[in-house]
Amino acid sequence: MRTVPYFHNMIGILTETGHDSPSPRIYDPKVFPKTLAARANPGGVGIVVEEEISGVPDARVQYPYPWPGGESHFSEPVNFMVTGSVAVLRAASDSRLKWLTNIYQMGRDA
Incomplete structure (x- = not known):
């Protein structure tokens, strides 16, 4: 599923973070x-x-x-991913017209 954006005229961002257990680790x-x-x-x-x-x-x-x-808590990588996702959505919102125009032109010229 990670390659779907490559072939469907979409923007995709692959991220990864990890914490092996919900209990805190030191x-x-x-x-x-x-x-x-x-x-x-x-x-x-x-x-x-x-x-x-x-x-x-x-x-x-x-x-x-x-x-x-x-000390590392399970909430830290969760907060990291939420912050990154919100930042991507904010960037998309701020540049909405430019991104839509570019995607339209990319599809038109393909």
Whole structure:
């Protein structure tokens, strides 16, 4: 279902967040992994970025708000997804005419 927008002249946004349990968890920053790896393609083709970190990394372009660790509640990822969804709806509402015109032109020219 995630590829439906590609083929039906729609805008689709794929997001993901996770929390493995509804009960709170405590994560110690001292046991964070020493290597932060971001792989564009797990099959080995493409860009592979690995950088050494110690504990919590500093903020940077690819990782602007590093999580410092501590207690994590199930409500945090839920709030994160709700905030992101509302932001997308607000952006669509603010640019409604431009988006509708562009989608019309894209369908007309296809």
